[in-house]
Amino acid sequence: MTPLLQVRDLAKFYGPRRGCEGVSFDLWPGEVMGIVGESGSGKSTLLSCLAGHLPPDRGEVIFDTHGHGPRDTLTMSEPERRMLMRTDWAFVHQHARDGLRMGVSAGGNVGERLMAVGARHYGHIREQAIDWLGRVEIAADRVDDKPQAFSGGMQQRLQIARNLVTGPRLVFMDEPTGGLDVSVQARLLDLLRGLVREMGLSAIIVTHDLAVVRLLADRLMVMKDGRVVEDGLTDQVLDDPQHGYTQLLVSSVLQV
Amino acid sequence: MSDYNFAYLDEQTKRMIRRAILKALAIPGYQVPFASREMPMPYGWGTGGVQVSAACLTPNDTLKVIDQGADDTTNAVSIRKFFEKTAQVATTEETARASLIQTRHRIPEEPLTEDQILVYQVPIPEPLRFLEPSEVETRKMHALEEYGLMHVKLYEDISQHGAIATAYAYPVKVEGRYVMDPSPIPKFDNPKLSMAAIQLFGAGREQRIYALPPYTQVVSLDFEDHPFEASKADHDCDLCGAADSYLDEVITDDAGGRMFVCSDTDYCRARRAAGHIGAQGAPYEEATA
Amino acid sequence: MKGTQAMIEIENLSKSFTLHNQGGAVIPVMAGAHLHVGPGDCVALTGSSGAGKSTLMRMIYGNYRANTGRILVGETDVARAAPRDIIQLRRHTLGYVSQFLRVVPRVPTRDVVAEPLMILGTPREAALARAEALLARLNIPERLWSLSPTTFSGGEQQRVNIARGFAHDFPALLLDEPTASLDATNREVVLTLIEEAKARGAAIVGIFHDEAARARLCDREVDVTAFTPARAA
Numbered sequence: 177m178t179p180l181l182q183v184r185d186l187a188k189f190y191g192p193r194r195g196c197e198g199v200s201f202d203l204w205p206g207e208v209m210g211i212v213g214e215s216g217s218g219k220s221t222l223l224s225c226l227a228g229h230l231p232p233d234r235g236e237v238i239f240d241t242h243g244h245g246p247r248d249t250l251t252m253s254e255p256e257r258r259m260l261m262r263t264d265w266a267f268v269h270q271h272a273r274d275g276l277r278m279g280v281s282a283g284g285n286v287g288e289r290l291m292a293v294g295a296r297h298y299g300h301i302r303e304q305a306i307d308w309l310g311r312v313e314i315a316a317d318r319v320d321d322k323p324q325a326f327s328g329g330m331q332q333r334l335q336i337a338r339n340l341v342t343g344p345r346l347v348f349m350d351e352p353t354g355g356l357d358v359s360v361q362a363r364l365l366d367l368l369r370g371l372v373r374e375m376g377l378s379a380i381i382v383t384h385d386l387a388v389v390r391l392l393a394d395r396l397m398v399m400k401d402g403r404v405v406e407d408g409l410t411d412q413v414l415d416d417p418q419h420g421y422t423q424l425l426v427s428s429v430l431q432v
Numbered sequence: 433m434s435d436y437n438f439a440y441l442d443e444q445t446k447r448m449i450r451r452a453i454l455k456a457l458a459i460p461g462y463q464v465p466f467a468s469r470e471m472p473m474p475y476g477w478g479t480g481g482v483q484v485s486a487a488c489l490t491p492n493d494t495l496k497v498i499d500q501g502a503d504d505t506t507n508a509v510s511i512r513k514f515f516e517k518t519a520q521v522a523t524t525e526e527t528a529r530a531s532l533i534q535t536r537h538r539i540p541e542e543p544l545t546e547d548q549i550l551v552y553q554v555p556i557p558e559p560l561r562f563l564e565p566s567e568v569e570t571r572k573m574h575a576l577e578e579y580g581l582m583h584v585k586l587y588e589d590i591s592q593h594g595a596i597a598t599a600y601a602y603p604v605k606v607e608g609r610y611v612m613d614p615s616p617i618p619k620f621d622n623p624k625l626s627m628a629a630i631q632l633f634g635a636g637r638e639q640r641i642y643a644l645p646p647y648t649q650v651v652s653l654d655f656e657d658h659p660f661e662a663s664k665a666d667h668d669c670d671l672c673g674a675a676d677s678y679l680d681e682v683i684t685d686d687a688g689g690r691m692f693v694c695s696d697t698d699y700c701r702a703r704r705a706a707g708h709i710g711a712q713g714a715p716y717e718e719a720t721a
Numbered sequence: 722m723k724g725t726q727a728m729i730e731i732e733n734l735s736k737s738f739t740l741h742n743q744g745g746a747v748i749p750v751m752a753g754a755h756l757h758v759g760p761g762d763c764v765a766l767t768g769s770s771g772a773g774k775s776t777l778m779r780m781i782y783g784n785y786r787a788n789t790g791r792i793l794v795g796e797t798d799v800a801r802a803a804p805r806d807i808i809q810l811r812r813h814t815l816g817y818v819s820q821f822l823r824v825v826p827r828v829p830t831r832d833v834v835a836e837p838l839m840i841l842g843t844p845r846e847a848a849l850a851r852a853e854a855l856l857a858r859l860n861i862p863e864r865l866w867s868l869s870p871t872t873f874s875g876g877e878q879q880r881v882n883i884a885r886g887f888a889h890d891f892p893a894l895l896l897d898e899p900t901a902s903l904d905a906t907n908r909e910v911v912l913t914l915i916e917e918a919k920a921r922g923a924a925i926v927g928i929f930h931d932e933a934a935r936a937r938l939c940d941r942e943v944d945v946t947a948f949t950p951a952r953a954a
Contacts, residue, residue, distance in 0.1 A: 204805050207808070254572075281588060281591055287587055288580060290580075291581075296583070297655060298590050298656075298657050302587075359826075365825050366828045369825060374839075390823070394808050408804055409783060411784050412784055412804075415779070415784050416785040418786065423740065427742070
């Protein structure tokens with residue numbers, strides 16, 4: 177078996193300031209990895225570099241492609257990388273409006289990725305869009321409504337449907353439950369867990385919410401000042417943290 | 433002799449525009465940036481088309497200008513007079529006699545020939561602009577042939593109206609490569625885009641020129657289950673009886689009276705001159721034409 | 722059938738906690754631990770409170786890291802295995818019924834119980850059927866199945882936790898006080914479930930304060946006090 181994603185010595189600097197440095201890990205098919213750390217720890221920079229939104233200064237991000245096996249996505253041609261982004265990869269933004277076309281109906285939003293890979297049958301596209309809306313618990317009669325008419329939680333679920341409709345193998349998520357009410361968060365978490373399980377997705381989730389990673393992530397990476405200070409099984413890192421920073425992070429969580 | 437340089441623009445400018453035109457012809461459907469000049473008319477009045485025409489005109493040309501198919505509307509008359517004054521070229525309203533036709537919103541009904549050039553006035557040359565506001569992103573989409581978004585627009589049409597409701601500026605794919613906005617011509621005209629004449633598109637405000645060489649393959653985008661249809665009003669011309677031309681609906685009184693007439697005024701005139709009469713038409717008299 | 726081939730085999734295990742934010746204090750909690758559990762064996766961990774019963778159990782599950790030694794569960798050395806190997810082990814081989822139910826809020830009880838099966842690819846209908854059978858057996862009223870267990874009483878939560886732990890037939894099981902806070906009827910159901918697991922060959926390590934249960938289920942007792950390191954005064 178080959179890792180789905182192999183990251184080697186990834187580094188990104190903003191001038192003299194370190195965004196992230198020395199990051200290496202393997203992600204296996206079906207694994208969900210959380211990346212935690214406080215604001216400015218470099219977790220979002222790392223996610224951007226992994227997802228191809230930001231060119232790193234050093235390192236390799238090797239993805240096990242469908243056709244050609246493991247390939248370094250950083251040295252791929254741009255068309256190849258963009259093709260990857262709308263087929264095998266998906267990116268769920270913290271703010272749904274960054275990941276949706278707000279002027280396009282829910283059905284059009286979900287259908288866009290299908291049309292981007294060549295779907296040209298309106299009826300089939302619409303069928304799939306409605307099917308996916310159902311899977312993220314949005315009623316079929318909302319298919320022609322624009323996202324503006326949706327609540328925050330619905331927008332986020334629509335964004336997930338839009339991303340998963342082409343059956344990606346790797347999903348990047350940036351604070352997917354941030355900014356949502358607690359009860360809405362719970363529903364979204366359950367939805368994500370179910371989809372990850374049913375589709376055999378691998379995912380990399382950046383969040384500052386330890387409760388979210390405990391429920392979603394198999395593995396956890398803790399970042400501080402642009403470096404990974406600790407990684408391992410999620411519950412191991414949270415229940416038996418080895419690094420001083422992780423111990424501080426875990427002990428700082430308010431108990432409910 | 434007028435005090436203007438021939439066709440208003442200076443020779444260097446015309447040369448620059450001709451280079452853009454040649455490049456556009458070499459890459460059909462690709463939008464070539466050019467240094468659009470200030471023209472003595474406002475944007476939206478055909479400044480792009482006028483610059484392209486100015487760069488193409490020679491003293492021996494015969495110019496025809498139409499706006500919505502008509503030779504006698506303000507825009508058409510102004511541009512025709514502009515070139516009469518600055519280039520002293522012959523002008524005509526007859527499609528067949530013109531060597532260069534500048535148009536806004538129509539393709540003449542009469543098939544054009546290899547000896548003719550059709551120049552379009554274009555307001556917004558970017559077909560993807562409706563959904564993607566970033567020029568950087570749309571250029572990248574063209575470069576990488578990422579045209580899924582164009583179908584999103586058609587999808588939205590069908591989902592809202594039950595059919596592709598885009599009736600003009602209907603997007604096309606050129607030679608299987610570039611997606612192009614044919615300017616706001618009715619989609620009825622789309623099938624004519626594959627023609628014998630050279631077609632040049634000029635957008636003054638947006639500073640873009642693009643082109644279709646003769647006999648270029650131009651395909652209107654559609655869905656398998658919602659194929660493209662070149663629609664027109666389901667009617668014959670009330671003046672000349674033509675069943676095959678694009679029609680304007682004209683309100684004739686405040687009691688619901690209306691008539692459908694050819695939008696191509698020269699086509700209608702020629703048919704009536706040849707003796708065709710529509711439902712509300714009168715016999716053609718040369719003097720009243 | 723009680724084989725000598727161990728399902729769970731612990732050798733020379735030690736563990737200490739280092740508290741970096743409290744002057745780097747090092748607290749040794751275990752040293753020289755040994756354990757051998759074969760298929761069909763049930764071993765009770767005993768010792769006074771704080772002796773390290775739960776710590777040992779958590780180390781077997783991979784929840785706590787080991788400093789030295791080996792923890793073989795089947796073929797996997799939990800003390801050294803990569804996270805993905807431990808994840809696989811937990812999905813297929815090693816079940817754990819803790820004292821606390823930790824679930825996504827607002828997820829129906831029947832889904833909570835069926836999840837371990839669905840992770841293994843059991844079709845949803847079959848997984849839910851198995852979950853419902855277990856819930857019924859553990860006397861969770863049917864009207865509660867569609868509700869989230871987070872609002873249940875302690876005893877109900879404990880039974881949901883047990884149902885979840887027994888949904889898949891794990892070859893190895895860790896049970897932390899499975900009968901605590903249960904009434905006599907439900908205690909009997911849980912003991913029977915454990916006996917059935919033993920009978921099908923599951924290797925079981927448990928903490929039972931319930932002496933009668935221990936006597937009925939366990940083949941051996943291991944006093945973890947023997948593994949408690951001598952503390953510097």
